[in-house]
Amino acid sequence: MTSPSLWQPLTLGRLELEHRLALAPMTRNRANPDGTPGDLVAEYYGQRASLGLVISEGTQPSADGQGYLTTPGIYTPEHVAGWGKVADAVHENGGHLFIQLMHVGRLSHPDNTPHHRQPVAPSAISAEQDMFTAEGPKKTPVPRELSVAEIQDVIGEFRHAAASAIAAGADGVEIHAANGYLLHQFLAPNANQRSDEYGxxxxxxxxFVxxxxxxIADEIGADRTGIRISPAFPLGGLDEGDTEAVRAQYRYLVGELAKLDLVYLHVHHLGDDELLSSFREVWPTAVLVVRYGRERDGIAADIGNGLADIAPLGRFALANPDIVERLRTGAPLNDLDPATLYAGGARGYTDYPTLTPA
Known part of the structure; x- marks a missing residue:
């Protein structure tokens, strides 16, 4: 059994949640080649709907936003139709769907995008990362610096993607401003060396964030808009400076975002609890916290100590479609199969066993 704090209901914007668990966003590379999520994707998310708040994998708002093979998009009519099936599956099983909007920026390769163009970024600085392509790993190239006018275009792409998510039947969106991708790149001094109003x-x-x-809040409502950040995470070759530099950047950012009254702040947390506490002091709505390496007995810790309202689950939920029931009853958990994380197909995706066979 887990802490009673996990099982308290919560009002999240327009949603009534029965408990404090959620599905964390996790890239699974199961979309069709054109970025449309198919029936298997709908089955996967529907299986995990008991988590209540289901946050989807990163979903590109444009062709420029794609970094990896077979990741989903939410900017064409076909994408909207595909996500409509996902939303239906989640709703039919009692959950609520937020689609995470992820523009990868410089973490891309022309081989992986529909138009095969050079990636875009705040500055023309390569991430120097290995990117898996159909021909094997290749280094991410030097990206093209976005002009101020193009930055406005990208903002428009995010707005359109958010509207498309709602048109598909999603309950909201999560803005991905974390984990080394485009919005995070604008925050990092070693990736953003602009001399204009964005650097x-x-x-x-x-x-930009x-x-x-x-x-997005103007387009679909602040009560349907969440955002994810990851202070000091060095993913994608980013370096945000020393502890004080990170604290200064994110205290300002979160303070300004708090004025928008977004429905939640999702923190991928590296361990600076002083910084996390400062977010809690100014953020007016719900705070979600994910920590790397968190074990089963630590899932409720941040809720219990007042640092968070919701505990999103990653690998536990991936390997256990019925993770809510397992945590409620103290049942054992399935082990994760790392080899099938991005392999495609049903294996390691929709075939993990449940306590009660379907």
Whole structure:
């Protein structure tokens, strides 16, 4: 059995949640080649709907936003139709769907995108990362720096993607401003070396993230808009500086985002609890916290100590479609099969056993 704090209901914007668990966003590479999620994707998310708040894998708002093979999009009519089936499956099984909007920026390769163009980024600085392509691993190329006008275009793409998510039947969207992708790149001094209004100072580096959040909230409602951040995560070759630099950047960013009254703040947390506490002090709505390496007995810790309202689950939920029942009853958990994380097909995706066979 787990802490009673996990089983308290919560109002999240327009949603009534029965408990404090959620599905964390996890890339699974099962979309069709054109980025449309198919029936298998709908089955996967429907299986995990008991988690209540189901946050989808990263979903590109445009062709430029794609970084990996067979990741889903949410910018064409076909994408909307595919996500409609996912939303239906989640709703039919009692859950609520938020689609995570992820523009990868420089973490891409022309081989993996529909138009095969050079990636875009805040500055023309390569991530120097290995990117898996159909021909095997290749280094991410030097990206093209976005002009100020193009930045406005990207904001428009996010707005359109959010509207498309709602048109598909999703309950909201999560803005991915974390884990080394485009919005996070604007926050990191070693990736953003601009000298205009989108670079240089703390305020300027935060501007793009804030403008994306404002545009989406204006389009679909702040009560259907969440955002994810990952302070000091060095993913994708990012370096945000020392502890004090990170704290200064994110205290400003979160303080400004708090004014928008977004429905939640999702923190992929590296361990600076002082910083996390400062977010809690200013954030007006729900806070979600994910920690790397968190074990079963630590799932409720941040809720119990007041740092979080919701505990999203990653690998536990991936390997256990009925993770809610297993945690409620103290049942053993399935082990994760790492070899099938991105392999495609049903194996390691929709075939994990449940306590009660379907």
């Amino acid at each position: 240089g100072t703390i305020e300027n580096r935060a501007r 804030i403008e994306v959040a404002r545009a």
